Amino acid sequence: MIKFGPSGSCELFAMQGYTRTVQEAKWLADMGLDCFEYSFGRGVRITEKTAREIGEEFKKYNIEFSVHAPYFINLATLEEDKANNNHEYIFSSLKALREFGGKRCVFHPGSPLKAAREDAMNVLMKRLDLVMQLKHDLGYDDLWLCAETMGKKSQLGDLDEVIRMCKNYDTLLPCIDFGHLNARDCGIIKGYDDYKMIIDKLADGLGDFKTKNMHVHFSKIQYTDKGELRHLTFEDEKYGPDYEPLMRVISDYKLEPYIACESAGTQTLDALKMKNYYKSL
Numbered sequence: 001m002i003k004f005g006p007s008g009s010c011e012l013f014a015m016q017g018y019t020r021t022v023q024e025a026k027w028l029a030d031m032g033l034d035c036f037e038y039s040f041g042r043g044v045r046i047t048e049k050t051a052r053e054i055g056e057e058f059k060k061y062n063i064e065f066s067v068h069a070p071y072f073i074n075l076a077t078l079e080e081d082k083a084n085n086n087h088e089y090i091f092s093s094l095k096a097l098r099e100f101g102g103k104r105c106v107f108h109p110g111s112p113l114k115a116a117r118e119d120a121m122n123v124l125m126k127r128l129d130l131v132m133q134l135k136h137d138l139g140y141d142d143l144w145l146c147a148e149t150m151g152k153k154s155q156l157g158d159l160d161e162v163i164r165m166c167k168n169y170d171t172l173l174p175c176i177d178f179g180h181l182n183a184r185d186c187g188i189i190k191g192y193d194d195y196k197m198i199i200d201k202l203a204d205g206l207g208d209f210k211t212k213n214m215h216v217h218f219s220k221i222q223y224t225d226k227g228e229l230r231h232l233t234f235e236d237e238k239y240g241p242d243y244e245p246l247m248r249v250i251s252d253y254k255l256e257p258y259i260a261c262e263s264a265g266t267q268t269l270d271a272l273k274m275k276n277y278y279k280s281l
């Protein structure tokens, strides 16, 4: 089933005096939303006890829980000790994800740094292969990793690269961040046909199941000629992309993604706008 919800706690949640993630479950359920993404941005720092308490509450209110692995992951790194850090970030995220009772862990694939892009992609594919092997060996076949499309031109993770990453592994899903795709190509998404082209390409490359069940990040994002600059809210009328045509494509194609809204501060209200629009179709 398609799900809508925020990434992280929004301004309204804080304004109403809430401070703890565990309180999000009932709050989001009362708002009529379905999912929540928890970010480990700077590292996985949560005790098993707290994660399980949060997980219980989200289960009670039937709110799907996903996590975002730390931003430091770079599978294209040439340094072996940094590659080991990647494993620490990914597998501590998966461990916590299981304690939360969630199913999906999003990660940023990496950056070439000083290497040529194609060389960096080859390193990344090799390191990804080891990650997926370890994921199996460590007993995480029941959880999904989601490789995200990235917003800066310099980062690995354009649509083709994410398709290449996800192709060979049963438990690797694409996380299509439409704001990122729009920002990295300086406003490429203008309407229905542009969204349709992305979805068609995804279905071509990864098949119907992974397309139907993809993970989605959505926000409007300000960009420069190098790509992503900062996340905006749905109030923005300059940078886009607009959510309405995406909702129409998702509805027409009967897709069932989990959509995490990443608007700056208004992510819960904007997630609700998307859900209400989708339901009106």
Ligand SMILES: [Zn+2]
Pocket: 068, 106, 107, 108, 148
């Ligand atoms: Zn991300």
